[in-house]
Amino acid sequence: MKIAVVGTGYVGLVTGTCFAETGNRVTCVDIDVTKIEKLKSGVITIYEPGLDVLFDRNIKEGRLLFTTNLAEGIKDAEVIFLALPTPPGEDGSADLKYILKVADDLGPLLADYAVIVDKSTVPVGTAEKVHARIAKNAKVEFDVVSNPEFLREGVAVEDFMKPDRVVIGTNSEKARKVMNKLYAPLVRQGNPVIFMDERSAEMTKYAANAFLATKITFMNEIANLCEKVGANVDDIRRGIGTDSRIGKRFLFAGIGYGGSCFPKDVQALHKTSEEYAYDFKILEAVMGVNENQKTKLLPKIKQYFNHDLSGKTIAVWGLAFKPYTDDIREAPALENIKELVAAGANVRAYDPEAMENVKRILGDQIVYTNSPYEALEGADALFIVTEWPEFRSPEFERISSLLKNKVIFDGRNVFELDQMRELGYTYYSIGRDVVA
Ligand code: NAD
Structure with a gap:
């Protein structure tokens, strides 16, 4: 398949490289000229274990290309991924300006049916917004699909090539077939491709990150209490993690979670709940505890x-x-x-x-x-x-x-x-x- 990835950061570069590895011809697009120049000359722009080997191989085999020109990048692409930033806006909600700008630019450039795939983490309702913005200028049929990304930095290649699951939000049968074909090589061991509507797929990503942030934060609260009562949080972790209902992972106490996803996604989900007049009490607690935890020492x-x-x-x-x-x-x-x-x-x-x-x-x-x-x-x-x-x-x-x-x-x-x-x-x- 011919695919395009718009936004060549952590998620975009991994997505592009891994889909090239499964035999697709991928063009990665970015507005950052320096980044694209580096990538074009074979210099990888992020540190991600194992990515360099796939990157080198696919460049050599001519399946992985880079450009700053959106029109050139999406030419003949059957699937166009949006792996753009969704940073927190001033009020904590996800800022959609990068996504909607590219949606505006894409409309007039589409020459044939394409599936536009939202890989960025975006609030519920974004696929509809992206669809409307593209439709304003598009002369051809297209679908907008939500396909949130669950990769973890540090093990991104493994996560991408062997995902626990792939979540795809679409009500279009045509888009569903295209997405199934694209992901088939990555789920050969039988891991599920879970189809749902766009809104549920968008919500799934926030639910996953908010749940994991809550799990870490819960353990940090237990740790803080352990210090007061004279217990050892590592023993507690072993004691509860062996319960299969709880699980061993994400139970390590420490000085809080950080990164480009958990803080902003918890904040954005909280903002969504506010917009819908829902008082999501757990999220508020998670944010407050984590803020204090970071400087605990x-x-x-x-x-x-x-x-x-x-x-x-x-x-x-x-x-x-x-x-x-x-x-x-x-x-x-x-x-x-x-x-x-x-x-x-x-x-x-x-x-x-x-x-x-x-x-x-x-x-x-x-x-x-x-x-x-x-x-x-x-x-x-x-x-x-x-x-x-x-x-x-x-x-x-x-x-x-x-x-x-x-x-x-x-x-x-x-x-x-x-x-x-x-x-x-x-x-x-x-x-x-x-x-x-
Ligand atoms: P990033 O900042 O590393 O990369 C985004 C890229 O988009 C940058 O290179 C930027 O120059 C480029 N860009 C901005 N505007 C553009 C435009 N108009 N045209 C082309 N390129 C443009 O971000 P990231 O960490 O890859 O995250 C992307 C999305 O994926 C976010 O929504 C994030 O929440 C989500 N996500 C990230 C991770 C992760 O571990 N980093 C995991 C899952 C999901």
Whole structure:
């Protein structure tokens, strides 16, 4: 099939590359000239494990093309994906300006029947809006389908190539056939393609993200209570996660969720509920708890240094909102670093992938280092913000020889309490006793 992907960010580039991998001829379109120039010259623009191999192969085989020209990109395409940003607007609702702009542009360009697929996360009713905007100028038949994306950054290729399920919202039989054909190679193991109407598909994506954010937040609340009653949240996690009704995943307590999806999607769903005069109490609680959770360790850091961080140096391990990505959108690291700097501390940071992105935001307010150990040079404390695997079994002797004080603040419960006790560290984590 000939397909086009409009918007070549995290979702667009993965979608385009993976559909090229299954034999389609894909053109990725973006308005970012620098990004398209890089991609055209074979340079991948995001860090996503395994994507580079597919990217190189499909470029070589001529199945993956890039352009800044929408007309050229969608020429002869049977399917046109919209993988455009839907950032929060000022009031928290999803801003549809990117999607609706492309819908306006597409109308006059359609020369033959095409399926326009909304891959972006968009509020209920958006497929209808997109349909209306395209219809204003279109001279041919077309369908607008909602096909929310469930990939996780860091394992995006695996998620895309072997999805747990594919959700497709459409009432058009013609579009349904096209979508079935496109996805067939990805669901050969029998994972379902679930068809529903457009509104339900749009809602499914928000329900999934809001549920996962709630699961994490619930566990963070349990962790906060554990600290007060003297229980260990890791034991609670093991104790409840083994119950098949609860499940093991998304039960890790920490300093809150971040990223480009959960915060904005929870906010947008809350906004939708407001628009429909529904008081969605759980979502409000989730947003409030997560906001506090992100900086949960800061008062403890301040207290440790007698409420005076001026001139103190804090080594920060991990900047990305989670491991295996360079994405720092809504990353708890940013808020924590800003507060540390505002309190007069110096920050020496290390992240395997996200430092370039942070440099663009924080510039020279902090020091960027080439290894976790370089970050510790002259530091008064270590603060772990993202649980990259390389932080899990570090050389503790080297850490203690570099740190001025043997103290670790761990926002992701990377280490065991017994281990820290044996090694003689003062250790603060989430939902567990302080090792002093
Ligand atoms: P992104 O910001 O990484 O990429 C969006 C791209 O669209 C950018 O490259 C931007 O330059 C481009 N763009 C903007 N206007 C354009 C236009 N008029 N024409 C062509 N290109 C244009 O965003 P993303 O993370 O890929 O997210 C895209 C959508 O997918 C969002 O709705 C998001 O909520 C959803 N989503 C994201 C993830 C994720 O893990 N990142 C997962 C599932 C769903």
